[in-house]
Amino acid sequence: MPKDDLKTAYRLVGTRPNRPDGLDKVTGRARYGADISAPGMLHAAVVRSPHAHARIIRIDASKALALDGVKAVITRADFPTGLTGEDWNLQENTLAGDVALYDGHAVAAVAATSKLLAQDAARLVEVEYEVLPHVIDVDAAMQPDAPVIRAGTADHSVPEGMHPNVVKYIEFGHGDLEAGFAEADLVRAQSYKTEATHQGYIEPHACLGQMGADGKGEMWVCTQGQWYIRRMCSAVLGTEASQLRVTPSEIGGGFGGKTTIFMEPLALALSRKAGGRPVKLVMSRAEVLRATGPTASASMDVKMGMKVDGTITAASVNFRMQGGAFIGSSPVGEALSCALACYTVPAVFHQGYEVLANRPKAAAYRAPGSPMAAFAVESLLDEMCHELGLDPLAVRLKNAAREGAKASYGPTYNRIGLVETLEATMAHANLKVPLGPNQGRGAAAGFWFNHGGETSVSLAIGEDGTVTVSVGTPDVGGSRASLGMMTAETLGIAYESVRVNIVETGALGVNEPTHGSRATFASGLAAVEAAKQAIAQMCARAAAEWGIDAEAVEWLDGAAVPAGPNAGKFPPMSIAEIGAKMGSTGGPISGHHEVTAGGVGASFGAHVVDVEVDPETGRTTVLRYLVVQDAGRAIHPAYVEGQYQGGAVQGIGWALNEEYVYGADGRLQNAVFLDYRIPVASDLPMIDTVIVEVPNPGHPYGVRGVGETGITPPLPALANAIAAATGVRLRSLPMSPPKVLAAIKANARG
């Protein structure tokens, strides 16, 4: 639909009704991963490697099996062999084969009649290891003397002569880089590092799985994607996908980290071995931090050329990222593509290396790769603006990507809203607040592609004219509300007359997870199309009843009406009347839509933060925080704001506190929330938001998707603010008090 056809006034879209699952969630009734039990249920516990890298010599489970109530112990020997590619990675990460690849890597699992018994039994499983040399840091893993994690993993892209830990190389660009730098008045190059962080969802991974010897199984699991769980578990276990029925629980946060499997196949394999008894497996927080998807750590070089008027003439980036001991797990490709996506630069060149390290297999985390890239690029941009005496936001606006421009990563942008976003940012009152001593203001822009993906939605008209919508994208933060609103808007009925259910794998065609900011975009698009199908059927039923052509009936405010005076004079036939009569007018009325959703609208945001840095302690206090982002269209603005605020605060944590801390022995030293410190309420001010709406022409209501971009700008915005407050530039995250203090002191010594 051309964008000018997008209506701007809606009955429901843009309002803030209560979410349909709110009551369950404030009364404690909503059931999450660990909240159900089954008759005859066993409990599982996992034996994990205490070493960063170690050959497994022997596993002896005899003492565990001798305990009364222990029903099964599994090792890798209980899994099929011969898997390749990512399936092998998933299997290897689920349970180590010959070698444990990181501290916390699972090596065996136990099922017993109680949780405590399973834990006791896990401690009795004897594992003999031969400890191997390990490497944790991404730069160290590329050095000639680094231990080889798995020879032969590298793909053909890697240039000859590199260390075997370098497993993938990517390069792309356009324009004449040398000419671009020659044309610049100022050329600067800097290096940056970011540490791994964890998604930090408060709900640990949990599942209840059952599988019989016939390979038929069921699973209840907290996940962003029930079909991904089905496919991955089946691949790892060597069973058939359609024989496994996966039901998603309510999900206690995911942020990308629950789009894959970690321990789910263990529950199924234990169940199979224990004669088909259901097995419940719930991770501890330490297991979550040690063995589930952190993000990658990164080491990055950026070079940029700028004219005195702020025009960016050329830019090049060279990123090295480790995503654990498995190829394909780091988001280096995404990081490269996002790095310069906010700007139209005549000459760009990107190079990236994926490197193995003895760390857990990285999983997606909100705009994977983009925050690190933004930290490097937006920090350098800010430095250069200050060197040239230019306003950094004005420079961003001057170079901003626009409709029709060629993106740094290749395609041509359709209608995007970065210019409107930057203009709204520059006009915001927060920018006029005067700053005091030790205070500084920093800004940054951010980008995420957004994603459509495989989507299947089904909608059925009830006997009373109310409507059920079945969707396959778990609700991570209010999507039932936005999907219900769009469906009701399209059908012209009350929001309360629609029930949106998140359904199991047997109930719909394959759906990708809730990832890539796609739930409201793609399931929304499909729900609207399904509603339109149902409308067409309801118009046809009315037409038959009235004895006129179906084309002579249209749908208005929840009822079929004659289209114009020539169609005849009939009173409107409401959805309730049509629903009540459907048995005798042709049978059930439903709508379906199956699509690999295209028409994705790219997402841009800009953040401005004011900080105060205590020169005595190096502690940074966030005084004021502003998020401005293009939503395309905010279906339920409160949940859009929530995504902006939540993303920003995760970014604040990444910038200021959060990091994986490893000892010299390669063990993770901060696997509890006390030491892996995510932001708490007293760390923060209110998070101000502005929703810009430049409708996405690829969606019936203009939706772009809002989940991810918000985590991207905080990293550089805080670095820029700290630089403004202290005169000291930090190029490595986190900017924790000791690091900031050391930098201030080094600067004072000159």
Added chain:
Amino acid sequence: MSKIHVSTTVNGDAVEFLADPRDTLLDCLRDQLGLTGTKEGCGTGDCGACSVQLDGVLVCSCLVLGAEAEGKTVATVEGLSNGPDLHPLQRKFIEHAALQCGFCTPGILVAANALLTQNPDPTEVEVRYWLAGNLCRCTGYDKIIRAVMDAGAEMRGTH
């Protein structure tokens, strides 16, 4: 190890259960009594998802043994509403969109209720420090703080 017989009062109801000496109150609430509204986010006293009131005192139920509940009164999120009538905090959390995934919500509601009981008119800073032991990874706390302040205002009758 033999189990300990525990008699206690949960949300006003007299209940009994058998606890392993190592079972936490959180384990007993969830696994013995089926009160799964109280959540486990860490098991180490760091996230507040397991918040309950024990004899009126706000505690992390993951740091209390089940056996310690003997003869005491326990209040969980399931006891917050009065039949079908939601507690003002519960209503305000829905109205303000103060939950995304909702996993932190039970603990935060219990903690906020304890705050408003002893300090009916807290400042924003007081709410932020009181809730500093309750982690929320989804919301950035903004709407949570607003919902608590608004519930406090309604309960004081200043609306």
